[in-house]
Amino acid sequence: DDYRVRMLISNKIPFLLKCNVRKFDGAIKYYYEITSKHPINRVFEKKKIRKTDLNILITSFLKVLESSTEYLLNPNDFILEPDYIYMNIETNQVFFSYMPGYEIDISKNFHELTSYILEKIDHEDKHTVATAYELYRQTMNDNYSLPEILSSITGEDDKGEYNQEEERAIKVDNSQVN
Numbered sequence: 156d157d158y159r160v161r162m163l164i165s166n167k168i169p170f171l172l173k174c175n176v177r178k179f180d181g182a183i184k185y186y187y188e189i190t191s192k193h194p195i196n197r198v199f200e201k202k203k204i205r206k207t208d209l210n211i212l213i214t215s216f217l218k219v220l221e222s223s224t225e226y227l228l229n230p231n232d233f234i235l236e237p238d239y240i241y242m243n244i245e246t247n248q249v250f251f252s253y254m255p256g257y258e259i260d261i262s263k264n265f266h267e268l269t270s271y272i273l274e275k276i277d278h279e280d281k282h283t284v285a286t287a288y289e290l291y292r293q294t295m296n297d298n299y300s301l302p303e304i305l306s307s308i309t310g311e312d313d314k315g316e317y318n319q320e321e322e323r324a325i326k327v328d329n330s331q332v333n
Contacts, residue, residue, distance in 0.1 A: 157255050157256075158227070159227075159228055159229065159232065159255035160176055160183075160255050162226045162227065162228060163176070163228075163253060163255065164176055166226060168219075168222050168223075168226055168228075168253075169218060169219070169222045170215050170216075170218050170219035170222060170248075170249065170250060170251060171219060171222065171223075171250060171251055171252075171253050172187040172188060172189065172192075172241060172250045172251065172252055172253070173187070173188040174186065174187050174188070174253070175188075185254055187252060189241055191243055191245070192241035192242060192243050192250060193241060193242055193243075193244060194237060194238045194239065194240065194241055194242075195212075195237050195238075195240045195241070195242055195249075196237035196238045196271075198242050198244060199237075199275045203275060203276060203277035203278075203280075204272060204275045204276045204277060204283065204287075205276075205277050205280055205283055206280060206282055206283045206286070207247075208247075209272065209276065209283055209286060209287060210309055211247055211249060212240075212249055212272070213290075213305050213308055213309050214309055215248070215249035215250075215251075216249075216251070216265075216305065217302065217305045217306065217309070219233070219251045220301070220302060220305075223253070228253065228255075229255070229258070230261045231257065231258045231259060231260060231261050231264075232253055232254055232255055232256065232257040232258060233251055233252070233253055233257070233261060233264070234251075234252040234253070234254055234257060234259075235251075235261070235264040235265055235267070235268045236267075236268075237268070237271050239251075239252040240252070240268075261301065262294070262299065262301065265294060265301060266291075266294040266295065269287070269290050269291040269294050270291065272287050272290070272291075273287050273288065273291055286308055289308065290304065290308055
């Protein structure tokens, strides 16, 4: 009866994994469509997170937050653990898991994700290191604004090569949504 479950299964929400919900022995089970997608913990097991990867992750998260607002979804229901964030490695599209009732503070959850990102970045890429550390540092504060931090990280200074790649990834993703 939860409207969030209905929103999740009735809509194709950009940057969210498609979900089916089943009731079995009185328990609700969530099944996510992950075909052609890999959890980012496996994607970045051998490959380091570079500038483009970091920007795609951040921008995708900003977009999914925007989508969640449009669909009245609670942002604390995102599962921001690296084994529940998926990437299509052919298109570089990132998809997030959403589970109604998860209710873990998104600020703390995102801070833990930034800690994971710090471990996996390419430490020879100075721009990526600076960006990742700034992201981590800003999320250490108690009352930070996630959209403001994410927007400042992907801000006007970083328009060149990344935006073209990120725009292609988002266009591909949006074409699949429509």
